[in-house]
């Protein structure tokens with residue numbers, strides 16, 4: 334059987350509160366906090382990007398997997414904020430881990446779904462017997478245009494999963510993908526900030542694909558919502574995952590352990606994968622976890638994992654996701670935040 | 682300024698902290714050496730540096746070399762790693778008034794600097810407060 338042999342997270346220490354952003358743009362903070370269920374979000378330091386966070390998350394996954402990194406035969410990084418337009422992120426990651434040179438590497442892009450795409454392919458290469466271990470990472474340092482609604486949620490973080498066949502912390506019971514061509518959100522070449530379709534991003538986009546993937550994988554697995562112990566949905570804001578969960582018949586107790594968005598923001602490709610690392614941190618042997626990502630454009634990947642008793646041996650070999658979210662925080666003012674995110678144009 | 686080829690040659694040290702060790706002398710060399718200068722041993726074994734250490738001393742750089750100008754002011758410290766190796770590096774994610782000698786630090790992978798807007802991005806390790 335195939336599944337996860339190691340998992341790791343990375344969340345930067347900087348935070349900015351919704352009030353601090355709203356103050357600058359004369360927006361109504363309480364309406365964002367209530368409407369989107371957002372309180373604060375993570376912000377990368379100026380010397381952090383998708384590559385550096387992928388390395389830290391993957392090193393944490395490697396500590397839990399306790400394998401020789403040179404046996405990792407596939408390294409996939411999913412992000413919509415790869416630092417280079419052409420040079421891959423995965424080469425730096427594979428080199429930093431010591432997985433080179435016998436290693437297949439590719440960068441994935443599919444809005445917020447890129448992380449689970451890397452996981453999907455890495456897992457299935459292991460399943461096919463093509464590689465002994467495969468690494469899939471979701472990481473982003475996402476940007477919203479100043480003053481845009483996205484600025485309140487666009488955050489930074491990374492989650493990494495090493496797939497293999499032995500010493501599993503979670504077995505992969507089922508996978509499923511649901512995808513249509515839906516132009517709800519996009520960023521054209523050379524445009525700094527993305528465009529989104531306002532209300533169009535809701536029903537025909539997020540809800541249609543997330544429910545499509547959830548119903549599809551449950552049917553494939555012959556399962557009902559109550560057969561799962563935990564469920565993680567992509568978290569563009571606080572409200573969407575709770576609403577889609579209710580729509581599908583999941584309880585808040587199933588959702589909340591992996592619901593990080595109110596304090597973390599939307600980490601795009603890292604969003605649902607970080608929900609999974611946080612859920613694995615507290616899950617027990619036998620627990621079943623449903624993971625459903627969403628990426629604009631648009632589609633969802635779905636996975637059902639079953640946790641093994643091996644998890645108790647490896648859980649504390651690397652930092653837990655909630656600890657990284659709740660401890661060592663450094664709150665920024667808007668000016669520092671704008672400088673950190675390179676939103677200020679300087680003389681050359 | 683680092684050229685892409687020099688940066689590339691240093692990747693095992695910059696990305697993976699690869700060092701080597703003379704077993705008879707119980708000494709670690711970083712960057713790695715071919716021969717132990719203490720005993721002349723040529724059979725040095727490969728090792729990687731410890732990830733954590735303690736701050737021995739530090740200074741704040743306010744007038745930096747050109748490739749670090751966007752980062753100034755920043756802290757540079759000498760850190761005694763838990764394996765005894767002493768390393769110089771930037772200390773980040775820590776306010777200057779909270780820094781003190783003896784504080785526990787760990788390495789984190791960071792961007793060192795960009796070579797302009799169109800050149801390579803140089804990565805490596807910096808120190809951050811221990812989690």
Ligand SMILES: [Zn+2]
Pocket residue numbers: 703704705706707708717718719720721722
């Ligand atoms: Zn010697």
